Amino acid sequence: MSGTKGLNRQQMADWVAREFQDGWIVNLGVGIPTLCSNTDIGGRDITYHSENGVIGYGGVAAEGQEDLNLVNAGGQNVVLNPGAAVVHHADSFGVIRGGHIDATVMGAYQVSMTGDFANWKLKGQKGGGIGGAMDLAACAKRVFIILEHVTRDGSPRLVTACDLPVTARGVVTLVATNYGLFQPTGDGFRLLEIAPGLTVDEIRAATGGALTVTDALKEIRTGQ
Amino acid sequence: MTQKSKLRGSFADAVADIADGSTIAFGGFAMPGTPFNLIQALKEQGARRLTLVANTTGGAQQPRMPDIGMLVENGQVAKVICAFTAATRPTDVLPFTKYYESGEVDAELVPQGTLAERLRAAGAGIPAFYTPTAVGTELAEGRETRIIDGREYLLEYALKLDYAFIRARTADTMGNLRFHRSQRNFGPVMATAARITIAEIDDKIVPAGTIDPDDVHTPGIYVHRLVQVPPEPEGLWPTKRQERRK
Numbered sequence: 001m002s003g004t005k006g007l008n009r010q011q012m013a014d015w016v017a018r019e020f021q022d023g024w025i026v027n028l029g030v031g032i033p034t035l036c037s038n039t040d041i042g043g044r045d046i047t048y049h050s051e052n053g054v055i056g057y058g059g060v061a062a063e064g065q066e067d068l069n070l071v072n073a074g075g076q077n078v079v080l081n082p083g084a085a086v087v088h089h090a091d092s093f094g095v096i097r098g099g100h101i102d103a104t105v106m107g108a109y110q111v112s113m114t115g116d117f118a119n120w121k122l123k124g125q126k127g128g129g130i131g132g133a134m135d136l137a138a139c140a141k142r143v144f145i146i147l148e149h150v151t152r153d154g155s156p157r158l159v160t161a162c163d164l165p166v167t168a169r170g171v172v173t174l175v176a177t178n179y180g181l182f183q184p185t186g187d188g189f190r191l192l193e194i195a196p197g198l199t200v201d202e203i204r205a206a207t208g209g210a211l212t213v214t215d216a217l218k219e220i221r222t223g224q
Numbered sequence: 225m226t227q228k229s230k231l232r233g234s235f236a237d238a239v240a241d242i243a244d245g246s247t248i249a250f251g252g253f254a255m256p257g258t259p260f261n262l263i264q265a266l267k268e269q270g271a272r273r274l275t276l277v278a279n280t281t282g283g284a285q286q287p288r289m290p291d292i293g294m295l296v297e298n299g300q301v302a303k304v305i306c307a308f309t310a311a312t313r314p315t316d317v318l319p320f321t322k323y324y325e326s327g328e329v330d331a332e333l334v335p336q337g338t339l340a341e342r343l344r345a346a347g348a349g350i351p352a353f354y355t356p357t358a359v360g361t362e363l364a365e366g367r368e369t370r371i372i373d374g375r376e377y378l379l380e381y382a383l384k385l386d387y388a389f390i391r392a393r394t395a396d397t398m399g400n401l402r403f404h405r406s407q408r409n410f411g412p413v414m415a416t417a418a419r420i421t422i423a424e425i426d427d428k429i430v431p432a433g434t435i436d437p438d439d440v441h442t443p444g445i446y447v448h449r450l451v452q453v454p455p456e457p458e459g460l461w462p463t464k465r466q467e468r469r470k
Contacts, residue, residue: 068463
């Protein structure tokens, strides 16, 4: 991520992880969302659910200590926390569709001002990679998205309407980018916190829809 | 024991009768639960025009183990029903993708939870069900939806199988199975949805009565053939994944 402005990957994940409340059941997607489990959120007790049926996994297993039959959604060999449980795939998605996931964190290509997001298919692609994303997006109580604020060619990823095929509509609760922290408002995005080194005008120019700014705009705490 | 023994002496023997045109599901999520040995045997057996059901077609991770992408490359596959026809990361390329893009092999892309539930429904005598997943997406275009209690749901149909290939940790001679950790994944639901379930087993197969009935994950009534996985190098086992480049 060197060369891009604002927050790095771990800092984006940190901000999202700080939203997790004690007792939540959380599902982390592949990529940057995985980094949420590194964030120090004090004594809050979070149960991590993985779509392959692992409920209550912990960190990545130490070198040489891996159980090759135990992976998280990203295929990493993880360890289990005390009190973990394993269920089969249909039950695991019962956990998801049944509304038992307090928050899901996913990456995306685009998020719209109405809370749609797109993360399974590129423009013009035949097929794609859905995995568990559509189930999680449709059914988790909160959908948090982490993504780079602009594409490689500088186009906004926070847009008025997704021009990529959507994963779900009207579900995104919060968006963390390297520029700041946002809520979709229906006609734009509300800036909740701003990354160090960025200005509101700079963000407005790189964001689709109307950008409103919360009265209590703070700089994001990036201290680890 | 009055019933015919479920034990098979080799993977080749266990898959010998699989006919062209069969629908076969494969357990596995990443390496755990993937029936590497049965996939290898099916490749050697050579049945063609197959419809394959699995989470993914595989092949994005290194080292590459037997995956259904290899059956595609071997010209045995007409169609794949899965949750990924392409990798999650655009930079990863699945070997299967080019066969799909060229039209050589058909695919039905299904959200993972819908795939699991279609299999569960098939095994449980439920012909179809409504799910909130994929509503409002291009997957739902032109398909039947229904508003229930104010929310829109998409109609999905049960997915019946001719065969399920799965992998478990422990089995007894009746075919009762126990899985280890995330090896379980799709195995139990695929077993219920199939006419014939073939399981490759990590540990030595134990006499009936050895596994406490309360501890059985998949009852033997759903499991028809068992093959013991031999030690390496003859048998194929999960390996440590090499980390991707960051």
